[in-house]
Amino acid sequence: MSEQRIVLVTGGGSGFGAAICRRLASDGDLVVVNDRGADAAEAVAREIGGESAPFDVSDSAAVNVAVDSVVARHGRLDVLVNNAGIAPNRPEVSARGLANGMRRMNGEPIEALAATSTLSDEAWDRMIRVHLYGTFYCTRAALRHMEPVRRGAIVNLASIAGLQSIPGAPDYSAAKGGIVTFTKSVGGEVAGLGIRVNAIAPAYFDTPLLHTMTDEQRAMLTMRHASGRMGHAEELAEMVAWLASSAASFCYGEVHTISGGYS
Numbered sequence: 579m580s581e582q583r584i585v586l587v588t589g590g591g592s593g594f595g596a597a598i599c600r601r602l603a604s605d606g607d608l609v610v611v612n613d614r615g616a617d618a619a620e621a622v623a624r625e626i627g628g629e630s631a632p633f634d635v636s637d638s639a640a641v642n643v644a645v646d647s648v649v650a651r652h653g654r655l656d657v658l659v660n661n662a663g664i665a666p667n668r669p670e671v672s673a674r675g676l677a678n679g680m681r682r683m684n685g686e687p688i689e690a691l692a693a694t695s696t697l698s699d700e701a702w703d704r705m706i707r708v709h710l711y712g713t714f715y716c717t718r719a720a721l722r723h724m725e726p727v728r729r730g731a732i733v734n735l736a737s738i739a740g741l742q743s744i745p746g747a748p749d750y751s752a753a754k755g756g757i758v759t760f761t762k763s764v765g766g767e768v769a770g771l772g773i774r775v776n777a778i779a780p781a782y783f784d785t786p787l788l789h790t791m792t793d794e795q796r797a798m799l800t801m802r803h804a805s806g807r808m809g810h811a812e813e814l815a816e817m818v819a820w821l822a823s824s825a826a827s828f829c830y831g832e833v834h835t836i837s838g839g840y841s
């Protein structure tokens with residue numbers, strides 16, 4: 579029987595993260611469930627027989643302590659899933675976007691969306707910190723343990739927002755675009771050691787991240803998926819499980835979309 583893998587999933591208390599934890603635990607992995615919400619991490623960890631590790635991925639020192647303590651307890655870290663994230667939550671921008679959609683359909687001139695011109699320093703900083711800094715901090719801490727043993731897999735959650743134009747969320751798009759190129763760079767850097775770093779760029783999935791959307795927004799977005807629906811977190815978790823496994827042995831520094839045919 580093969581050795582049980584030690585896996586760390588960030589943002590594992592909800593949505594994709596919880597589905598990924600369940601999926602990997604069902605493969606027999608020992609899953610360490612991170613979330614900045616301690617109760618959420620604990621609940622998922624209890625359900626799957628894993629461990630909880632509450633910390634904020636944008637806190638460099640906390641990340642180092644947490645990753646080092648996983649390795650101190652279990653001797654190694656085989657898989658890291660950088661999943662923790664936050665949504666751009668700006669209802670006024672979304673409302674202007676919807677109104678512009680109606681204007682376009684009626685052949686009327688659009689109004690300024692003003693997503694970028696009204697974005698605060700704090701909102702920009704927070705978005706980049708959680709996604710891009712968080713992914714960097716966790717990856718760095720993990721590689722310090724993976725490089726000496728020349729093995730490991732890292733899966734990063736990017737987004738189609740990091741690959742194509744999604745007007746209205748410049749901070750989120752920049753953070754996810756950064757994760758895309760970070761993945762390609764680090765993936766190439768450590769490929770020769772046998773460490774696989776890859777990313778997934780999903781379109782829209784029905785998780786709590788989208789629960790602040792209005793029904794109208796959801797309907798507009800759903801229409802853009804050829805599948806006629808948004809994705810389910812379990813469908814995303816399948817792709818993570820595959821990328822984290824030796825079945826994806828020829829994937830290095832790649833970005834895979836899972837989009838239900840979104841255009």
Ligand SMILES: NC(=O)c1ccc[n+]([C@@H]2O[C@H](COP(=O)([O-])OP(=O)(O)OC[C@H]3O[C@@H](n4cnc5c(N)ncnc54)[C@H](O)[C@@H]3O)[C@@H](O)[C@H]2O)c1
Pocket residue numbers: 588589590591592593594595612613614615618633634635636661662663664708712735736737738779780781782783784785786787788
């Ligand atoms: N749902 C989608 O349609 C979609 C699409 C593309 C990409 N994504 C990305 O997938 C990832 C997961 O999203 P989700 O839809 O499951 O969202 P979610 O809100 O359901 O879950 C995100 C989890 O991350 C945790 N988190 C947030 N900031 C954190 C931090 N600083 N430190 C630790 N934990 C933190 C939250 O507490 C939450 O439990 C995110 O990176 C998101 O940007 C989601």
